[in-house]
């Protein structure tokens with residue numbers, strides 16, 4: 001390895017002597033021999049905060065496994081479940097347990113629990129260096145936990161340690177200690193979290209998911225097509241914004257926009273009341289569960305439906321501007337307002353005429369159907385200003401930019417929300433933009449770079465790229481032909497709703513193709529492609545593990561709206577030092593139910609790949625450490641030869 005004198009001098013500022021450099025090399029060499037940390041993969045959360053939070057808390061079963069490893073047969077299943085639930089929901093579970101005991105017994109319970117948690121912490125901490133463990137331990141109790149962890153290794157100081165525990169409990173800090181220790185166990189057990197896209201839309205609390213991820217100790221995100229709509233909306237792209245509002249109205253989630261992101265929609269309400277008052281808007285009734293129906297009056301439901309329709313029409317108009325501006329997008333088939341025959345109340349698609357479910361388009365000028373009316377223009381522009389000004393959305397979009405990307409290569413695996421656009425023979429398909437063509441890895445890199453540059457450049461204008469990523473034929477986040485939004489609203493014939501999938505979705509069953517794709521990203525045939533995006537229809541016999549394990553589809557299936565088709569609560573994946581395991585989840589009921597009945601919602605676990613035990617040395621961070629060691633060895637040599645002076 002070649003390194004310039006300047007770089008060595010910079011390195012010498014951090015390692016100022018032979019002793020310091022030697023110590024660091026020894027430390028790094030030792031880290032390489034530790035087992036690889038556990039990765040946790042989740043996808044397609046679609047606003048379902050509670051299900052997401054639950055799976056995050058139990059680490060898709062990793063925490064329970066750790067407990068089994070620690071206690072073996074020493075604890076009955078009942079106690080194990082209780083301890084697990086305390087680790088998942090310490091505060092809430094303690095609130096329930098406290099009521100069951102008198103003061104004295106509750107102290108005893110706290111002591112037993114603390115001892116058990118300390119034992120788990122000790123085993124979970126074995127994978128890490130002492131210094132990393134210290135960083136993870138809660139600041140308030142760092143010193144005490146460190147002492148107590150020691151206790152497990154020597155039996156002579158029993159009285160001393162018993163006293164510490166007793167004091168903690170007597171001084172009323174027992175619960176706080178249990179809570180902090182549970183959080184530390186979580187961090188020690190799950191080293192890194194991957195979110196394979198689609199945090200937003202359909203479910204009620206995407207913002208809470210983003211807040212949780214902002215606080216999470218180690219995470220990366222692969223952008224999903226729905227996430228890009230929210231990024232686009234914040235960056236001033238009006239088509240994205242119209243989609244975001246339309247989908248929120250469709251799933252009765254307008255409070256996300258109004259209350260949680262602080263974006264007023266009153267103008268939209270007034271406008272839609274004015275123009276769609278007499279319209280039954282039956283295509284636009286929000287999807288509301290039977291329970292929630294009772295919450296609303298018919299008038300309120302109609303208000304949502306009218307806003308929904310008003311936004312859909314604004315969206316179709318705006319889309320045409322981009323379709324015309326970018327003929328290379330080849331999306332003319334998506335411009336349907338000018339294909340409407342207002343007399344016959346039909347629309348012509350690919351030359352075939354279909355009756356419309358209704359033909360009330362009060363803001364569409366038959367001569368110039370894509371022209372936004374002054375009022376529509378005003379509404380969308382005002383909304384745009386509010387999206388750009390939302391502080392909370394800014395924070396969330398920044399997370400997408402800082403921790404997110406179009407795809408991610410991590411420890412030999414390729415993580416990608418949707419697909420790699422290919423033809424039926426598996427050749428990478430080309431996307432043209434600005435006179436250049438992009439395919440394969442370069443296509444993904446192109447979109448990644450463009451989105452980042454839009455974020456940093458500060459200009460907040462309509463940008464065709466968000467529209468393309470959302471529904472373009474060669475969008476790696478979509479990967480289908482023709483998003484049939486208009487047809488789904490206005491045409492009964494279901495054959496028009498079909499969205500033909502890219503050949504990728506068949507080819508990912510083929511091992512040879514998967515290896516070709518992994519190679520495109522500089523990965524080997526031992527890697528895996530990890531996708532979200534397409535719900536795995538288990539009821540129809542679909543398997544989430546494809547191509548002899550090379551492809552794994554973990555569409556979380558957390559979306560309530562999709563439970564009927566998938567028949568389960570989704571998949572998640574874990575990758576520890578022994579290999580990859582896919583978990584299938586039961587449909588999540590509620591947080592209260594999980595805490596009370598101590599349920600995990602894990603129905604089955606399948607091993608995807610069993611490996612000989614992987615060490616840190618075999619990981620990406622191991623590769624970085626090895627490079628660091630090499631550099632430090634050069635520095636050491638320079639010190640020894642007197643080419644660089646030690647500083648004291």
Ligand SMILES: O=P(O)(O)OC[C@H]1O[C@](O)(COP(=O)(O)O)[C@@H](O)[C@@H]1O
Nearest residue numbers: 198202225226480483484485499533
């Ligand atoms: O079922 P909904 O919410 O109306 O959405 C249907 C649309 O969602 C999409 O499936 C995209 O969303 P996903 O990324 O969740 O699949 C489109 O292909 C389709 O047109």
Ligand SMILES: [Mn+2]
Nearest residue numbers: 198224225533
């Ligand atoms: Mn998706």
